[in-house]
Amino acid sequence: MENQQLPPPLPPAQPLSPQDERTWAMLAHLLALTGLMIPFGSIIAPLVVWQVYKDRSAYVTYHAKESLNFHITIALAVVACIILMIILVGLFLIWVVGVAALVLTVVAGxxxxxxxxxxxPLTIRFIS
Structure with a gap:
């Protein structure tokens, strides 16, 4: 086998500026609203932000994980509401969960x- 040269290592990730940190932390929350149009968008969006910026900003990482945990909890609550629709309680509860998710997401952003x-509040911490 010939002596092959390895490509040069990637440079270390540059930290974000304070303004960029605040912007991406906000987007980690608000991009979760894509779940209103795209199935699982509320989980995928903060997951992508977390994976892209986890090595560049502890602040963005915190907010992306918090958003991800909240929206996984909301997804489970929606499943529970759908099951409870059999006894009609779920019809009311799904509206409560939806409004709470919208308001808390905007507040977090x-x-x-x-x-x-x-x-x-009331979030299961799946990812710490």
Whole structure:
């Protein structure tokens, strides 16, 4: 076998500026609203933000994980509501879950853009 040269290593990831950190942290929350149009978009969007920026910003990582955990919890709540539609309770609860998810997602996006750490209430922490 011939002596093959390996490609040069990739340069280390550059940290984000404070403004970029706040912007991407906000987008980690608000891009989850794509779940209103794209199936599983509310889970895929924060997952992508987390994977892209996990080595560049602890602040963005925190918010992306928080958003991901919240939207996985919401997805489970929606499944429970669909099951509960058999006894009609789910028809009411699914609206409550939807409005709460929308409001809390917007609040989290605003807090992240203001440079604050936001923790969603009643969220199962699947990813720590």
């Amino acid at each position: 605003i807090k992240a853009n203001n440079g604050e750490y936001y923790r969603y």
